[in-house]
Amino acid sequence: MELVIGVAQRLEPVAKREKITRVLEGAVLASLFLEASTRTRLSFGSAFSRLGGAVRETVGLTFSSMAKGESIADTARVISGYADIMAIRHPEAGSVAQFAKASLVPVINAGDGAAEHPTQALLDIYTIEEEFATRDKRLDGSHILFVGDLKYGRTVHSLLKLLSLYERMTFTLLAPELLSMPASIVELAEFRGHRVIQLSALPTEPDRVDVIYTTRIQRERLQGEQIEGYSPDFHVNTAFVNHVGDPSTVIMHPLPRDSAPASNDLSTDLDNDPRLAIFRQTDRGIPIRMALFALILGVADNIEASYREPPWHHPSQPGANSS
Amino acid sequence: MELVIGVAQRLEPVAKREKITRVLEGAVLASLFLEASTRTRLSFGSAFSRLGGAVRETVGLTFSSMAKGESIADTARVISGYADIMAIRHPEAGSVAQFAKASLVPVINAGDGAAEHPTQALLDIYTIEEEFATRDKRLDGSHILFVGDLKYGRTVHSLLKLLSLYERMTFTLLAPELLSMPASIVELAEFRGHRVIQLSALPTEPDRVDVIYTTRIQRERLQGEQIEGYSPDFHVNTAFVNHVGDPSTVIMHPLPRDSAPASNDLSTDLDNDPRLAIFRQTDRGIPIRMALFALILGVADNIEASYREPPWHHPSQPGANSS
Amino acid sequence: MELVIGVAQRLEPVAKREKITRVLEGAVLASLFLEASTRTRLSFGSAFSRLGGAVRETVGLTFSSMAKGESIADTARVISGYADIMAIRHPEAGSVAQFAKASLVPVINAGDGAAEHPTQALLDIYTIEEEFATRDKRLDGSHILFVGDLKYGRTVHSLLKLLSLYERMTFTLLAPELLSMPASIVELAEFRGHRVIQLSALPTEPDRVDVIYTTRIQRERLQGEQIEGYSPDFHVNTAFVNHVGDPSTVIMHPLPRDSAPASNDLSTDLDNDPRLAIFRQTDRGIPIRMALFALILGVADNIEASYREPPWHHPSQPGANSS
Known part of the structure; x- marks a missing residue:
C-alpha cells in the first residue's frame, strides 16, 4: 500500500498535466x-492513456460472448491474448478472481458485485493520507466514522480492511440496522x-471524528430490504458535520452521491466547505490507477x-471545488 | 468565427492525411x-485522435452515475478531473451550459436537445465559404434558402445566428407551418x-438562391405534431434545385438524410450533381473540430x-462524391 | 493468402509484445x-493499437443514423471521411460489400450475417499452417473434419472456400441434417x-483426420429449426477425438464455445490436451489483422x-493453454 501511494505521489505531475x-x-x-x-471506467482509461498506452473497452450488462454461453475462463484467456493488462468490473462477487485465474496477463479488480472495490479503497487511503498531511495528522490512532449503507457499499468493505492495517484505529459504523456492516469485516x-x-x-x-466517510444507498443491490432513502439521522450536512467533527475533519464519499x-x-450545503474532500478524492483515482499500471508493467523506476x-x-x- | 476557420484551413493537410x-x-x-x-461522436473523436490526443468516451441514453441520482454539477466536476477538455451531447436544452459551469476544463457543446449545435454551424459556415471561394462568391449579400423542419432542427438555429453576423443577407425560410423557425431567431x-x-x-x-440548406424531420423531437413526412413541396430534388437555383447554387444538409x-x-437524384456539397460538408467537421481543440488547448500557433x-x-x- | 500469412509471421514479435x-x-x-x-471488435482494435494507430468505435444493434433512415451508402461515405480504414460487422449478408462500394477508404469485412467472416478464415488457415509446421505436415493432401452447425456458422463457409485453394484435400462434414453445409459451398x-x-x-x-474444426450452434441465427443443442454424436470430447484422430490431430473452434x-x-475435458489449439487460434487473430492493416496501408515493407x-x-x- 505504501509502495502504491509512493508511486502515485511521484506521478502527480502527470495527473496535474504538468508533465x-x-x-x-x-x-x-x-x-x-x-x-x-x-466514472470508474473513465478513470482507469484516462490513467492508462496518460501513461501512453492504448485502451480497448467493452461495456454493458451483457457481454456478447458470455450471452452465448462462454465460460469466464474462456473469456479471460481469449481477451488476455489481446491485451497486456485487464481491468474488470463484474456484477458478481468473486468473478474477477475467476477471470484472473484464467488470464495470461494481470487483472485488476474494478469492482465485483457487493464484494470488493480495491482501487477505490487505495485512492481513499491516499486521500486520507494527503488530507491529513496538510493538517499534520497521522492515520495511526485516528477515528473514522462510516455512515450509511455499510452492507452493500463495497467501497467501505475494502476500505475498512485496508484501514485495519494501521495501528490503534477507532471505527464508528453508523448505519440503519438493515444495512449494517457484515460481521466478518467487523470481526x-x-x-x-x-x-x-x-x-x-x-x-x-x-x-470527535477525523474522517466522515459517507455512502450512497446501493439501491441496485438491495435484496428485498425496504429502504426508500436515509432517514435524516443519516443525512450528512453541515449540522451533522459540526455535531461529530471539528475544523480539521475530512468529509469523503466514494461518489456518485444521490442529489434527489x-x-x-x-448534502450540497457542504459544497463550499473546505473540509469536503470528495472531488480531491475522485481526482486521486488517476494517480493511484497510474501507479498500479506502472508497478505491474515494471516501469515505476x-x-x-x-x-x-x-x-x-x-x-x-478552476471551479469552486478545485484541488 | 474567422479565427476558427483560419485554423481549420491550416489543418487541412492533416484532415486530408497528407501530414x-x-x-x-x-x-x-x-x-x-x-x-x-x-457521426458527431466519431467526428469529434477522430479530430482529437488526428491531433495526437487520447479519447475516452461514454455513450447512451442513460449515464450510469446520473441514473443513480447524481447531479449534472457533480458529474461535470468529476469527469473534468480525468480529462483536459470535454465534448458533451445531451438531450436537454441548456444542460451543456450547466456542465460547463461545474467543469474544471473547457466543455464543447456537441448538441443539446433542440437548442444548439454550434460545431455543426461552424462547419456549415466553413463549407459555404469554401464552396463560394471556388465560385468567386462572397457570403456578404448572399441568399440562403432553409427548407424543412426549422422548428426542431437545432443546426439551422445555430447556423442562422452565425449567418446573421454577416452583412446584407437574405434568408428564405420554407417550412410546414407546424415546423416553422422560432420567432426569436427570426427577430x-x-x-x-x-x-x-x-x-x-x-x-x-x-x-435565385445561392445556398439551399435542407433538413431532416426530427421525428425524435416532435411534440404531438402530426407529420408523416414532407409533402412534395419540401422535397429537394433536381427539379426543386433547378426551380430556385442556378449552376452556382450550393446544396447542403446536416445529415443524416432520411432515405425512406x-x-x-x-433526393438521391442529386447524388452526382457537383452542386451537392453534403459530403464535403461532413468531411469539414474534422478540420473545424481540430481547430477548436487546437485553439482551446493553445497549440494553434x-x-x-x-x-x-x-x-x-x-x-x-475516391468515390462519386469525393471532395 | 500467402502474402497475408507471411506478413503475419513477420509481425509475431509485436503480437508477442517483444517489440x-x-x-x-x-x-x-x-x-x-x-x-x-x-472478441472480434477487441481483436481488430488491439491489432490497430499495437501498430500505433487510433481506433474510433461504434457498437450496437442499432446505429443511430441508420435508425433515422440513413442509407448504407450515406453512412459509409460519411464515416470514410473520418477514418483511413474501416472494419464493419453487420447482421445482414452482403451489407459490408454495400458499405465498401460507397466508402472512400478500404473496408474490412468483420462478419456479415450468416455470409462471410474472412479474417476468421485467414487466422484459421494461419493456425493450421503453424500447427502443421510443428508436426512436419503440409496442408495439401490433408483431411479436415468439420463438426456441428455448418449451415449458419459463417466461419466454416469462409474457411472451406479458402481451404479449397489447396490441393487434394479431403473434407468430412459432420452435421445434423437441419444444419448441413450449403450446397453451393460443397459444390x-x-x-x-x-x-x-x-x-x-x-x-x-x-x-484419421488431421484437423477437427468444431463450431457452436448459432442459436441467434436459427430460422425455425428446432435445435436444443447437439446430440452427443456431435459432442467433441476426448473420446470423440481419440475415435477420429491421432496424436498429431489439431483441434480447433472459432469460439465462443457454449459451456452450458x-x-x-x-468439451472442457480437452482443456489440458496439447492438441487443443483453440487459444493459440484466437491469439493469431492479432498478427493476421495487423498484417491486413499493414498491407492495406502500405507499410508491410x-x-x-x-x-x-x-x-x-x-x-x-502463462496459463495452462498458453502458446
Missing part, C-alpha cells in the same frame, strides 16, 4: 465493464485490535526519466 | 454522448438588418511546426 | 460493429477436385525497420 509521459507506449489495456460504471477489524463502535443513531455527545431531495445523501513538457497548454479554469 | 501531427500528445478528451449521435436576424422571407410553399417565380421513399427528404510525413500511405479510392 | 511499433501513427480505424461481437469444393464426405453421424471406423452442460459443444524495444515489461504469467 506528459509515453512510458506505456505500445501497451494495451483491456477494460471490461460488464456492469456499467462510467477482522476487532481481531487486529481496533475499537469498533456500531450505531444505528447518533449519540447526543459523540466523540428525499435521498438524504451527502523509469517514470521521472520519461517525463516531457506537454506540447499543449493545460487550461486553467 | 500527421502529435501536437496534443498526452492530452485526454472526455467525449460524453448522453444522447446517441454516432434576431431582422434586428441585425437582414431580409427574412417566411414561406410555407414555393412561389412560382422565386428569386415517403420521407421526401433530400505550433501546428505547422509539428507536421510530419505519415509513415503509412493514405489509400486513394 | 513495439508506431508505424501507423496518425492513422484512424473506424470500427463499426452494428452487431455485437466483443465449389468438389468443382476444385476435392473429396467431400457429408455425414450426419460418425462411422464406426472413420478415417446441455450444449454438447467442444517497413515493419521491421520500425520495431523498438517496449519501454515496459510484458508480464509473464
Whole structure:
C-alpha cells in the first residue's frame, strides 16, 4: 500500500498535466465493464492513456460472448491474448478472481458485485493520507466514522480492511440496522485490535471524528430490504458535520452521491466547505490507477526519466471545488 | 468565427492525411454522448485522435452515475478531473451550459436537445465559404434558402445566428407551418438588418438562391405534431434545385438524410450533381473540430511546426462524391 | 493468402509484445460493429493499437443514423471521411460489400450475417499452417473434419472456400441434417477436385483426420429449426477425438464455445490436451489483422525497420493453454 501511494505521489505531475509521459507506449489495456460504471471506467482509461498506452473497452450488462454461453475462463484467456493488462468490473462477487485465474496477463479488480472495490479503497487511503498531511495528522490512532449503507457499499468493505492495517484505529459504523456492516469485516477489524463502535443513531455527545466517510444507498443491490432513502439521522450536512467533527475533519464519499431531495445523501450545503474532500478524492483515482499500471508493467523506476513538457497548454479554469 | 476557420484551413493537410501531427500528445478528451449521435461522436473523436490526443468516451441514453441520482454539477466536476477538455451531447436544452459551469476544463457543446449545435454551424459556415471561394462568391449579400423542419432542427438555429453576423443577407425560410423557425431567431436576424422571407410553399417565380440548406424531420423531437413526412413541396430534388437555383447554387444538409421513399427528404437524384456539397460538408467537421481543440488547448500557433510525413500511405479510392 | 500469412509471421514479435511499433501513427480505424461481437471488435482494435494507430468505435444493434433512415451508402461515405480504414460487422449478408462500394477508404469485412467472416478464415488457415509446421505436415493432401452447425456458422463457409485453394484435400462434414453445409459451398469444393464426405453421424471406423474444426450452434441465427443443442454424436470430447484422430490431430473452434452442460459443444475435458489449439487460434487473430492493416496501408515493407524495444515489461504469467 505504501509502495502504491509512493508511486502515485511521484506521478502527480502527470495527473496535474504538468508533465506528459509515453512510458506505456505500445501497451494495451483491456477494460471490461460488464456492469456499467462510467466514472470508474473513465478513470482507469484516462490513467492508462496518460501513461501512453492504448485502451480497448467493452461495456454493458451483457457481454456478447458470455450471452452465448462462454465460460469466464474462456473469456479471460481469449481477451488476455489481446491485451497486456485487464481491468474488470463484474456484477458478481468473486468473478474477477475467476477471470484472473484464467488470464495470461494481470487483472485488476474494478469492482465485483457487493464484494470488493480495491482501487477505490487505495485512492481513499491516499486521500486520507494527503488530507491529513496538510493538517499534520497521522492515520495511526485516528477515528473514522462510516455512515450509511455499510452492507452493500463495497467501497467501505475494502476500505475498512485496508484501514485495519494501521495501528490503534477507532471505527464508528453508523448505519440503519438493515444495512449494517457484515460481521466478518467487523470481526477482522476487532481481531487486529481496533475499537469498533456500531450505531444505528447518533449519540447526543459523540466523540470527535477525523474522517466522515459517507455512502450512497446501493439501491441496485438491495435484496428485498425496504429502504426508500436515509432517514435524516443519516443525512450528512453541515449540522451533522459540526455535531461529530471539528475544523480539521475530512468529509469523503466514494461518489456518485444521490442529489434527489428525499435521498438524504451527502448534502450540497457542504459544497463550499473546505473540509469536503470528495472531488480531491475522485481526482486521486488517476494517480493511484497510474501507479498500479506502472508497478505491474515494471516501469515505476523509469517514470521521472520519461517525463516531457506537454506540447499543449493545460487550461486553467478552476471551479469552486478545485484541488 | 474567422479565427476558427483560419485554423481549420491550416489543418487541412492533416484532415486530408497528407501530414500527421502529435501536437496534443498526452492530452485526454472526455467525449460524453448522453444522447446517441454516432457521426458527431466519431467526428469529434477522430479530430482529437488526428491531433495526437487520447479519447475516452461514454455513450447512451442513460449515464450510469446520473441514473443513480447524481447531479449534472457533480458529474461535470468529476469527469473534468480525468480529462483536459470535454465534448458533451445531451438531450436537454441548456444542460451543456450547466456542465460547463461545474467543469474544471473547457466543455464543447456537441448538441443539446433542440437548442444548439454550434460545431455543426461552424462547419456549415466553413463549407459555404469554401464552396463560394471556388465560385468567386462572397457570403456578404448572399441568399440562403432553409427548407424543412426549422422548428426542431437545432443546426439551422445555430447556423442562422452565425449567418446573421454577416452583412446584407437574405434568408428564405420554407417550412410546414407546424415546423416553422422560432420567432426569436427570426427577430434576431431582422434586428441585425437582414431580409427574412417566411414561406410555407414555393412561389412560382422565386428569386435565385445561392445556398439551399435542407433538413431532416426530427421525428425524435416532435411534440404531438402530426407529420408523416414532407409533402412534395419540401422535397429537394433536381427539379426543386433547378426551380430556385442556378449552376452556382450550393446544396447542403446536416445529415443524416432520411432515405425512406415517403420521407421526401433530400433526393438521391442529386447524388452526382457537383452542386451537392453534403459530403464535403461532413468531411469539414474534422478540420473545424481540430481547430477548436487546437485553439482551446493553445497549440494553434505550433501546428505547422509539428507536421510530419505519415509513415503509412493514405489509400486513394475516391468515390462519386469525393471532395 | 500467402502474402497475408507471411506478413503475419513477420509481425509475431509485436503480437508477442517483444517489440513495439508506431508505424501507423496518425492513422484512424473506424470500427463499426452494428452487431455485437466483443472478441472480434477487441481483436481488430488491439491489432490497430499495437501498430500505433487510433481506433474510433461504434457498437450496437442499432446505429443511430441508420435508425433515422440513413442509407448504407450515406453512412459509409460519411464515416470514410473520418477514418483511413474501416472494419464493419453487420447482421445482414452482403451489407459490408454495400458499405465498401460507397466508402472512400478500404473496408474490412468483420462478419456479415450468416455470409462471410474472412479474417476468421485467414487466422484459421494461419493456425493450421503453424500447427502443421510443428508436426512436419503440409496442408495439401490433408483431411479436415468439420463438426456441428455448418449451415449458419459463417466461419466454416469462409474457411472451406479458402481451404479449397489447396490441393487434394479431403473434407468430412459432420452435421445434423437441419444444419448441413450449403450446397453451393460443397459444390465449389468438389468443382476444385476435392473429396467431400457429408455425414450426419460418425462411422464406426472413420478415417484419421488431421484437423477437427468444431463450431457452436448459432442459436441467434436459427430460422425455425428446432435445435436444443447437439446430440452427443456431435459432442467433441476426448473420446470423440481419440475415435477420429491421432496424436498429431489439431483441434480447433472459432469460439465462443457454449459451456452450458446441455450444449454438447467442444468439451472442457480437452482443456489440458496439447492438441487443443483453440487459444493459440484466437491469439493469431492479432498478427493476421495487423498484417491486413499493414498491407492495406502500405507499410508491410517497413515493419521491421520500425520495431523498438517496449519501454515496459510484458508480464509473464502463462496459463495452462498458453502458446
